[in-house]
Amino acid sequence: MNLLNTLVVKTLRYIPKSVIGAVASRYIAGETLPDAMNKVRQLNGENALATVDVLGEDIFTQDQATESKYNSVEVLNAIAKLSLNSNLSVKLTSLGLKMEKQFCIGNMDEIVSTAKRQNNFVRIDMEDHTCTDDTLEVYRVMRSRYSNVGIVIQAYLHRSEGDIRALAAERTNVRLCKGIYNEPPQVAIKDRVGIQQNYLTLLRILFEAGCYVGIATHDDVLIDGAKKMIVELNISKDKYEYQMLLGVRDEKRKQLIAEGHRLRVYVPFGRDWYGYSVRRLKENPQMAGHVFKAMFGIGQ
Template identity: 45%
Template sequence: MIFNKLIVWFMPLVPKFIVKHFSRPYVAGPDLQDAVDTVRELNKQGILATLDVLGESAKEKEESEEAVEDYFRALETIQAEHLDCNISVKPTQLGLLLDKEFCYENLKRIIRKAQSYDNFVRIDMEDSNCTSDVIELFQRLQKEFKNVGIVIQAYLRRSLDDVTELVKTRTNFRICKGIYVEHRDIAYKDYEIINNNFALLLETALKSRCYVGIATHDEKVSWHGLRLVHQLGLSHEEYEFQMLLGVDEQLRRILVDEGHRLRVYVPYGKNWYAYSMRRLKENPRIAFYIIKAIFGFK
């Protein structure tokens, strides 16, 4: 819808308090306790979680060191509170754009800490400037640790090659469409092609018996997940569905009631702005909400 596209373009001009208001469903809150309360509620409903300490593109090493400490606290709390929850980390928050080795050491510290609690770390995938570096860091870490997984984006033209390579080491994947704005030279732009590529990546990974987090709210894509699970005769322990906090709770419930593992991505922390902007831009009703808020329409 053209109107929605215009609003997305104007979003950076929308006052921060309005962005904060509308992004409330997508973020657990500013503190670890907010995230713990959210995860406990999800766990009660038979839903797993992954915690994300909000933040990206660290400009100083201290920022990344603080993020490592935040993740340590998250892991300690998950353990102490007996939550069914792992963590997701962003490489640029851990210093990828400052110094690759420094990022590697930070990732290693977090993964080692998680290992000591028998927990798992998912490395989120960011924009295409990071893809090769993140895959390379992941492959190094994978040689040392079992409790680490990566994310592959179905919109990238390179992803089939990446998955084909990564299945050789029985990688633990999250596959998603991808959220960053990428050039057509490197990324598919067509909705159907992205969905078909998603299905092809899923098939490649699941056929190789890799564990896959099928991360989508698009029922056409989750159907492909269900089709493959059926055709390959997979047990519920060999894959999971993943969704973002605040998006399509009805689909979430349907999948859980059918007996599938489902994990919700629970972001929290003070650096809510960039994440919230990306989520709001994906919400099909955002134009309506924002116009209503700015002009006070009832």
């Protein structure tokens, strides 16, 4: 990351929310459910699948968690009503994971059972490392009741190979990503090449076990590494999908679809867009330029 980007990352919290909103709007479908459904319809028209996420995490009251649950159920109902090709992604902290696990499990049960009735699927996002054990536990409770649920594993965590081996033995549907949270070196690999190597190691374990994998990355080293592995291990097209975030590497997405790979786009929406947007901006190599343009009205 260049000096200017580093400076902007360090000062992001002082940048007006309106500027962050303007720059980050490419990563968010909008604030409302119709905004999200319109985006999914557009993506489906481009032969991309979608997974919709109602933005919000780390809530503090049971009322907020209950509202998150209703929002997710509404998303599933809208997808079914409009016959869109999309599933749902959820963050367990938005459903009360840090308040009371049983309450969170109850909320998840309503969501996953709704999806089950609609022949749809729910992916549990992975949050920072303090949530990993509880997230896996809730996933396993759900999996013992329903088949239409999957999990995310982060290649940067030292523990992930052990988790992947256990999940592979259970034939879990796994989304594999690098990991987005700023974790300490005690728990996470910190160098780019080390994370890439671990990602490919974990991907191989999942493929060899016959698991369905969501290959969630925009990194050419991993996209191409996965392609090679798919050929080498003769993995059929119905055993994996590439996954990308809305607003990131649109041309690459179209290329992968044109090559015949299944591809799913993560479509976040909602009023609680700030935290998600800041994480995306920090990853954007051209962020400083975009922020300056938005601040000074250049090209608006």
